[in-house]
Amino acid sequence: MKKIFLSGLLASMLSGCGGSDSEPTSNTAPTLVGNLEQEVLALESGIFTFTLDDKELDNITVTTSNAPHWIVNTDKENTLTITATPDLLAVGEHTFTVTLSDGKDRADYNLKISVKDNPEKWEEIDIHYDSLVGGWESQDKQAIFAFNSAQQGVSILNNQFTYLAYENEGTDAPGFYKLNCYVEKFECGEGDLGRHAFPFRIIAQSDSKLRVVFEDATEHQQVTTLTKQESPQISKTMQYHVPSNGYINYENLLMGEIDFEGQSAVLSLNINQQYFGGTHQLDQALVRAEIIDNQTVSIHNDDNKVRYNDYFSEPTSKKLTHYIFKHKYNSLKLLYSSDDYAVFDIEISRELSSAEGFSGEISDDVKAQIEATFVSENSISVIASAKKTANMTPEQGKKYVSTFYLDNDIESILSKRSRVSYFTIIDELSSKIELGTLFQNPVEKEAMITVFDAKLAIEYQGINTEVDFVKIANNNDTFLASHAVEGYGETYSRFLSILSEVNDSINKESFINRSFKGDSGSVYEFSETTLKIHKTASTFSEYKVIYQDDGSVIATQCPQELVNNMCPEEEWSTTQYKMVQESLNHVVIHEQLYLGDVNMSNVYKMTKL
Secondary structure (H helix, E strand, C coil): CCCCCCHHHHHHHHHHCCCCCCCCCCCCCCEEECCCEEEEECCCCEEEEEEEECCCCCCCEEEEECCCCCEEEEEECCEEEEEECCCHHHCEEEEEEEEEECCCCEEEEEEEEEEECCHHHCCCCCCCHHHHCEEEECCCCCEEEEECCCCEEEEEECCEEEEEEEECCCCCCCEEEEEHHHCCHHHCECCECCEEECCEEEEEECCCEEEEEEECCCCCEEEEEEEECCCCCCCCCCEEECCCCCCCCCCCCEEEEEECCCCEEEEEEEEEEEECCCEEEEEEEEEEEEEECCCEEEECHHHCCCCEEEEEECCCCCCEEEEEEEEEEEEEEEEEECCCEEEEEEEEEEEECCCCCECCCCCHHHHHHHHHCCCCEEEEEEEEEEEECCCCCCCCCCEEEEEEECHHHCCCCHHHCCEEEEEEEEECCEEEEEEEECCEEEEEEEEEEEEECCEEEEEECCEEEEEEEEEECCCCCCEEEECCCEECCEECCEEEEECEECCCCCCHHHCCCEEEECCCCCEEEECCCEEEEECCCCCEEEEEEEECCCCCEEEECCCCCCECCECCCCCCCEEEEEEEEECCCEEEEEEEEEECCEEEEEEEEEEEC
């Protein structure tokens, strides 16, 4: 490296001490003269020249390190020439080192070359679909793609999910299509997945990289370079939830945990299969598995307790034969994994459930025809991380709403567990909670609530419950995660519910003549007298509404007058909607559904239309 010798001072010291008359010779490291930051267009050639200088006129040797493969350098007659011929995969900034040496000293120079995109030279290239199978990500992980061998895929763009199918046979426009059915259940029509074209062009490719052009959720064109992930592995401490079916704020969506110490996981995965004569349904499959090398899993089908109903239409007589089946999970492959997401490819087949059998007598021939339809299917599924957060701390004197369960009756079945909806922290020693169960309307109770270590601690009747504040990867809201609940004979780790401060000044005018879109894709249209819930663009259900003094609205199809906001005929439900918070683009709704003795409580967010 550069060295500076204080030769004059050294000489005078030697002279004063009677030293030698000969003076040591100093050396200066060679220098590179020129602009160390350059730009070049992809698919173009850039030539950059630099002057090599050595004070002592020594011969200069030039070497480079960490230079991209498209960089060539030549040095001649004290001139260094660097030629850059980058392709589209090189778009971005590249820094490498040029080292100059005169045999005595050396100097390092960092050169930065910015490769700019060149849209005028984009050309779509044809590639074989098999080369896409696996997981891909951009450098900033804001664009993630994963594809399985069954020509299914998913894109995660700025934490927004789009499920994809690739079609190249029997179609006039081969390419990728969005499967809106995955994220908006009402689009799962008869034999239709709600396909819409997904513009996705590949303009450059190598063994491990793709340069792609696509549209984001707002239909704006994006271009980025994707790198293939080799040997994906799940994070060792991954708590997760399943975000992709649209019901992220409902209490039927639970939070699981992958236990690496015990080498086991109960994975709740979305599967999209044909049921009921070709209609596609999105279900959550519970897969108990063993983790091997943090990467592959061995499935335990013996633990599968979930049963499904379907029917078979005989080809000749058209007679319907109803039957019950269960899923057999043949394989589970990890396509992509990061700190925030894991993408699985699950292969599923059906098995007749011998325990329940058929709805009536059927011939062996019909049974054989039914079993012949049980072909293996693949389904791609995403789980998103759920992590504790201390970003939100409830303030004293303010009212909040969520749905979480106390540990006072942790061993009880879900319908008997104590459920909190609203709570207010008055001071360090006093709080109020609204407490109920599935069969008891909520009433206000005294409790003590403290906040510490990203937890909400509730003491009620001498028993403590700790509820975590949680952020999930694809959502900016804060959730509360309460303790395990039961479902389908399996135990989940946590149950998630959105947490929101309550604005009690919101009144009925916030509903009248306004429309909101739910996570499932359904549109809620309120008027002064009715609520129309649009399941599709052409179908809707209509309810009469009764606005309440507290600003909430009750909707029902009950044919009689309501009694205490309940329908006298128990088979008819009533639903009470209360808007508890409103922002620029969204509202938070507390929904209470009453059906006979049952009352259900949910808190969720809707988009303003």
